[in-house]
Amino acid sequence: MSNFVFVLDTNKQPLDPVNPGQARRLLTQNKAAVYKRYPFTIILKYACDQPQTKPYKIKIDPGSKTTGLALLQGDDVIWVAELIHRGNQIKNDIESRRAIRRNRRNRQTRYRQPRFLNRTRKPGWLPPSLASRVSNIVTWVNRLRRYVPVTGISQELVKFDTQAMQCPEISGVEYQQGELAGYEIRQYLLEKWGRKCAYCGVENTPLEVEHIHPKSKGGSSCVSNLTIACRNCNLAKGNRDIKDWMSGKADILSRVLKFASKPLKDAAAVNSTRWELFNQLKQTGLPVTTGTGGQTQYNRTRMRLPKTHWLDAACVGVVEPLNILTWKPLLITAKGWGKRQMCTPNKYGFPSLHKTRCKTFFGFQTGDMVRAVLPSGKFAGTHVGRLAVRESGVFDLRTAWGKVSPVRHKYCKTVHRNDGYMYAFSTFVQ
Numbered sequence: 001m002s003n004f005v006f007v008l009d010t011n012k013q014p015l016d017p018v019n020p021g022q023a024r025r026l027l028t029q030n031k032a033a034v035y036k037r038y039p040f041t042i043i044l045k046y047a048c049d050q051p052q053t054k055p056y057k058i059k060i061d062p063g064s065k066t067t068g069l070a071l072l073q074g075d076d077v078i079w080v081a082e083l084i085h086r087g088n089q090i091k092n093d094i095e096s097r098r099a100i101r102r103n104r105r106n107r108q109t110r111y112r113q114p115r116f117l118n119r120t121r122k123p124g125w126l127p128p129s130l131a132s133r134v135s136n137i138v139t140w141v142n143r144l145r146r147y148v149p150v151t152g153i154s155q156e157l158v159k160f161d162t163q164a165m166q167c168p169e170i171s172g173v174e175y176q177q178g179e180l181a182g183y184e185i186r187q188y189l190l191e192k193w194g195r196k197c198a199y200c201g202v203e204n205t206p207l208e209v210e211h212i213h214p215k216s217k218g219g220s221s222c223v224s225n226l227t228i229a230c231r232n233c234n235l236a237k238g239n240r241d242i243k244d245w246m247s248g249k250a251d252i253l254s255r256v257l258k259f260a261s262k263p264l265k266d267a268a269a270v271n272s273t274r275w276e277l278f279n280q281l282k283q284t285g286l287p288v289t290t291g292t293g294g295q296t297q298y299n300r301t302r303m304r305l306p307k308t309h310w311l312d313a314a315c316v317g318v319v320e321p322l323n324i325l326t327w328k329p330l331l332i333t334a335k336g337w338g339k340r341q342m343c344t345p346n347k348y349g350f351p352s353l354h355k356t357r358c359k360t361f362f363g364f365q366t367g368d369m370v371r372a373v374l375p376s377g378k379f380a381g382t383h384v385g386r387l388a389v390r391e392s393g394v395f396d397l398r399t400a401w402g403k404v405s406p407v408r409h410k411y412c413k414t415v416h417r418n419d420g421y422m423y424a425f426s427t428f429v430q
Contacts, residue, residue: 002425003326004071004078006041006147007032009048014149016053017071017078019325037416038369038423039079039330041147053149058141060155061296061313062277064266067137068309070316071144076323079148080310081330082426083136087129087269094128100349126276130269134277136334141281153281154317157274157290185209189228197230198256199237199246205230212260214239224260291317331400333422335386338366361389362409367418372397372407379404384415386422400424 005023007015018026023042026032035043054073061068064087071079126134144150164170186209196203198210210229213219216239229237237245246253281288299315300307303322310329314322344353359365368387374380385399387407395412397404400422416423 002328003039003080003330006039006079008035008041008043008147009046009051010044011047012043013048013051014053014145014147015044015048015051017073017148036147038332038421039081039143039147055151056148057152057154058144058150059313059316060137060141060153060277060281061309061316062133062137062156062158062270062274063309064133064269066309067133068311068313069140069144070310070314071148071150072314072322075320076325077314078325079144079330080314080326081140081332082309083140084331084333085133085136086334086336087133090132091127091129100345103349124276126272130273131276132334133269134273134280137277138280140332141284145284145286150286153284153286153288155278155281155288155290156293156296156312156316157278158293159271159274185223185226188223189226193228193259196228197233198227198259199229199233199252202230208234210234210237212242212256214241217241227256227260289317329426331424331426333424335367335420335422337418337420356391358391361391362393364389364395364409364412364414365418367420368414369416369418369423370397370412371415372404372412374404374407374411379407383407384424387412398422 002020004017004019006017007023009015023032023040026042026044027034031046032042032044035041057072059070059072063085065085067083067085069081069083070077141153189209190207195207197205197207207228207230210227210233211219211221212225212227215221219225242256243253246256278288278290295317296312296315299319300311303315305311305315305322308329314324342355342357343351344355346352364370364387366387366389369384370387372383372385374383383397383399383404385397385404388396388398390396393409394406395409397407
């Protein structure tokens, strides 16, 4: 069952959404036209005088990587989506630019005076990787308000106790001490791993501090990524990933990964953005209610629903038995609006590609959602995805299931212009 279709009158005033069959009937009778593909919206060819609309509520289940969105009319779930964030990509891009910038400044080039330190941060400042999560959710709340007469918003306002997640027995002053109180890092690791090599189990030999995920490949120096290893194992592993190094020793691999504490990066991201999201939602002027994570889980378990992001969103807050009218969520992936760099450097920081000033080729630009009907070749068939254009007219197409290349411009037809997101429909079936 697909999502309901949004409806606008000829003056672009939002009306009650209709089911796909009724929308198809309006289009067939030439009483409406397609206004937007994602989310699918039709616009009537006549005005409605003082339409009587029903109350609708947007429910949000914020997440570090994926946020669930649900639109409810009373107890009926009529539109659902999963919004996939790009916070990790933003973080990696910033780190790459930082490395290139430092490399450029340390070369034997002309002297440049240091910049005046006039850069300050506003109160409540969030890193770009976290701010993008909030901006994505607020953007889609505003879009839904543009097409649906929304009267309220519900947000899951969850808080994770990261120290209690690592040690459930923690209490009182122990919150101020941390797990390394009274220990050196090396002594703590020796105590934690039983004073023996984590890989081969040898004892009574000099042991070295070792990164489980190599530091040269982005691994951190936090205690959850450190272990103790003998000299031979440390040299044998080198900077290889532990999964590659122990591909034939599944029992040792599972023991090491299970013994190391799980990273709490995702929980910290939700903690850092929850109040900023709540305050920005309040600025919409709509009443904003909140619910807890335990309440969401209780509602979902009581109604025996599977664990998905969009069902969690529908179960936020006080919920009566839900009537789910759609089981096909729209997958929304944040992609950004592209780069402003006119010169793209390689991994060493040297210029390797100069971009043209023209963004549009043969009527297409990067980010457009298109339908490509390929008559022959390896990818023969119909594909819908996000386009990456070239001046030659031979494009790349990214779909939800992989890359399709090459795609010539004459086989493409625009479905949705670039708006910073990629769209697909989930194959989830009840």
